[in-house]
Amino acid sequence: MNTLSTITVLPSTNDEINHFVESAKAEILSGNTDPLVIKRQLKAFREVIKNLEEDEEIKDYILTEALKYNGKTFDHACCKFQIRETPVYEYTFCNDSELNQLKAKLEMIKEQVKAREKWLQSLKEPFTNEETGEIIKPPAKKSTTVIAITLT
Secondary structure (H helix, E strand, C coil), rough: CCCCCCHHHCCCCCHHHHHHHHHHHHHHHCCCCHHHHHHHHHHHHHHHHHHHHHHHHHHHHHHHCCCCCCCCCEEEEEEEEECCCCCCCCCCCCCCHHHHHHHHHHHHHHHHHHHHHHHHCCHHHHHHHHCCEEEECCCCCCCCCCCCCCCC
16 A cells, blocks of 8 residues: 555545545544544645645646646546646836835735724723714624644
8 A cells, every 4th residue: 555545545526525525424423433533634634735735846747747638628537637827926026116105005004904903802892982973892702612733
């Protein structure tokens, strides 16, 4: 058994994915497995996928293989592949003072918004703004309980 055999046994079509998810959900909710172990493995596998997908050598090798199919779109391994260009514009070389000023204003406004939000978070009770007559209220707060995992 090699390393990639683990990946190749996973579902690879939308129907297989949906079936896998429903089956996994039923197993998790049955109480016959440790859900914290499953949560750990999901986190670990997200890291595996992220690291493999972001590796430049792997990306280059996959692109080289795809280019052998003589077309921008081709079918292989029961799915459709497309080779696309994704443009990324680099504006630092434009020497456009107006753009630079706008970006500086944007950063300043972002900081002002953060500061105002932080100030609003400190409010305990509503109060009336004497200048505008507005009733300023503390922000509504809601939270969700989550499980954070640190892999070792």
